[in-house]
Amino acid sequence: MNALKHTVPVIAIIPLLLLPLFASASEIHILPSGEFSVKGLAVFQKSGPNLFTRASWGTAFIRVVVLVSSSTAIVKNHGEVASIGDIKEGQILDVDGTLAASGDNMIVNATRVRNTSLLRESKTISGTVLSIDRGASSLVLPNASLGTTTVSVGASTPIKKGARSIQFGDISAGDKVVSVSGTYDYETGVLTATALEIFQDKTIFTARNFEGTLKSISGTTLPAALVVTVGGTDYTVYLAKRPRY
Numbered sequence: 001m002n003a004l005k006h007t008v009p010v011i012a013i014i015p016l017l018l019l020p021l022f023a024s025a026s027e028i029h030i031l032p033s034g035e036f037s038v039k040g041l042a043v044f045q046k047s048g049p050n051l052f053t054r055a056s057w058g059t060a061f062i063r064v065v066v067l068v069s070s071s072t073a074i075v076k077n078h079g080e081v082a083s084i085g086d087i088k089e090g091q092i093l094d095v096d097g098t099l100a101a102s103g104d105n106m107i108v109n110a111t112r113v114r115n116t117s118l119l120r121e122s123k124t125i126s127g128t129v130l131s132i133d134r135g136a137s138s139l140v141l142p143n144a145s146l147g148t149t150t151v152s153v154g155a156s157t158p159i160k161k162g163a164r165s166i167q168f169g170d171i172s173a174g175d176k177v178v179s180v181s182g183t184y185d186y187e188t189g190v191l192t193a194t195a196l197e198i199f200q201d202k203t204i205f206t207a208r209n210f211e212g213t214l215k216s217i218s219g220t221t222l223p224a225a226l227v228v229t230v231g232g233t234d235y236t237v238y239l240a241k242r243p244r245y
Contacts, residue, residue, distance in 0.1 A: 026056055034099045037097075039094045042090070043092075049067065049068040049069065051068065053065070063105050064095075064108060065108070068113065075112070075113070076118035077116045077119055077186070080121040091118075093116065095110050095112070096110070097112070119186040120183050121183070121184055122183060123184040128176050132172070134168075134169070139153065149184075151180055151182070151193050154192070162200030176198070178197040178198065178199050179196075181195045212229050215227040223239055223240050225239065
């Protein structure tokens with residue numbers, strides 16, 4: 001009997017010692033004042049602004065009810081503002097707040113909720129085009145915000161160069177991107193563009209005459225485009241449809 005009594009505390013202590021070894025373990029901090037912070041809460045159920053979550057350590061867990069109010073700051077993993085509607089069952093949260101009076105559950109009045117599962121955020125970057133993949137409709141754009149970034153450009157993405165709309169095929173390596181806005185995926189490192197603006201050097205619009213060799217014609221009716229070689233450089237000449245009076 002004495003041997004059994006001595007082994008019981010040892011069995012109870014072993015799981016506690018192993019808690020930090022689990023990769024999915026939550027981390028909870030509670031101050032004497034009731035201030036509360038936790039990392040790694042798994043959302044099991046939503047009921048309006050109330051989130052029913054679990055803090056887990058291996059197979060052990062405790063239930064935590066997170067009360068979200070209109071003053072609760074909700075953000076995505078990298079800081080973009082989010083809403084209660086963005087939080088779904090199965091996602092992982094970091095929560096700051098204060099403990100509320102409760103019975104068998106831990107209840108927290110949340111002041112800040114960080115949804116670590118939301119890895120896509122709105123971004124706007126700029127830089128000089130390093131390379132282009134025509135087949136994938138993408139370009140590589142080194143920039144100060146995200147580093148070297150792959151920008152995916154859809155067929156319907158508006159592209160402007162100065163006041164003129166252009167196609168993806170008109171972009172070349174070395175072009176300066178004034179801005180490209182879209183959704184950045186932190187997992188893949190790809191920015192899916194929703195709008196793209198290319199720098200237009202206005203000095204090229206100085207009035208002058210060009211004389212060269214016609215290389216190709218695009219389109220059989222107006223508006224059309226001509227490619228003319230002048231001094232070893234190919235220029236695209238856009239012919240607008242002449243208005244009727």
